[in-house]
Amino acid sequence: METYSTIDETRGWLEEARITGKSVGFVPTMGALHEGHLALMQRAKTENHCCVCSIYVNPTQFNNRQDLEKYPRNLNQDARMLENIGCDLLFTPQTDEIYPHGVQELLDIEFGRLDKVMEGRFRPGHFRGVATVVRKLFDIVKPDRAYFGKKDYQQLAIIREMVRQYQLPVEIMASDTVREPDGLAMSSRNMRLTIAERQVAPVIYQVLQQIKQRAGKKTIRELISWGVKQMEKKPGFSVEYLEIANRYTLQPISTWKEKDEAVVFVAAFLGDVRLIDNLELFS
Ligand code: AMP
Secondary structure (H helix, E strand, C coil), X not given: CEEECCHHHHHHHHHHHHHCCCCEEEEEECCCCCHHHHHXXXXXXXXXXXXXXXXXXXXXXXXCHHHHHHCCCCHHHHHHHHHHHCCCEEECCCHHHHCCCCCCCCCCCCCCCCCCCHHHHHCCCHXXXXXXXXXXXXXXXXXXXEEEEHHHHHHHHHHHHHHHHHCCCCEEEEECCCECCCCCECCHHXXXXXXXHHHHCCHHHHHHHHHHHHECCECHHHHXXXXXXXXXXXXXXXXXXXXXXXCCCCCECCCHHHHHHEEEEEEEEECCEEEEEEEECCC
């Protein structure tokens, strides 16, 4: 595996690959890698001639300074994991490489209603930061396919919308959420949970599953208030939102008429760690 921190070296390596007709699969990440990231890499490897991973903790998508500072960083271990699964190229840029004119330089893009709800509502500016960095990374890597996790369902919708608006020549591939044996969605943030918090964290997925089982039988309003109560009964939990929304528009739904397109979404603080998860109710 080659590891580069400059755009020039990365572009140079990829140009060579492209000249010989190789397709490129790309997985952008913020590092502190786990099985969820590796599953995306494995898929990128299987479906392309070469696979590229980027590790960059993008400051413009954090609306909370503390969250940015506390974000786990584990580059040596990440590089070993990527080497072991056969990643071809790891790109680890610094901020002056990605934002040469400063971090105030953000993409001028409107997402309509997509970024007004859920993560967009509670983390203002987050998706503009995500779209900015992903657009820049796509421009450097020029992947044929880019892989994203459904764990960040709204992010996936935002990226698809950005690709559509700029007509970028990249295929966006979505992969299922990888979970711990007890159901907790894998996340780099899980390593910041205390032992006690980690023990109660699986209630998030249990609530999502039970909402799925009861979908169509109870009203949406009943299920949401029941779900919030279940989580907040556990010590340290504070639910930011629990919503059932349309998979395409991400707008909340209030009746089961749209059940075939319904997804349940949650964001909750466990202590000072913010966790998100979701479950498709139609599959
Ligand atoms: P991050 O490093 O958190 O920015 O995530 C990089 C990519 O990995 C994003 O496309 C995420 O959606 C995806 N990802 C993160 N956690 C998981 C998971 N548990 N299962 C599947 N994909 C994931």
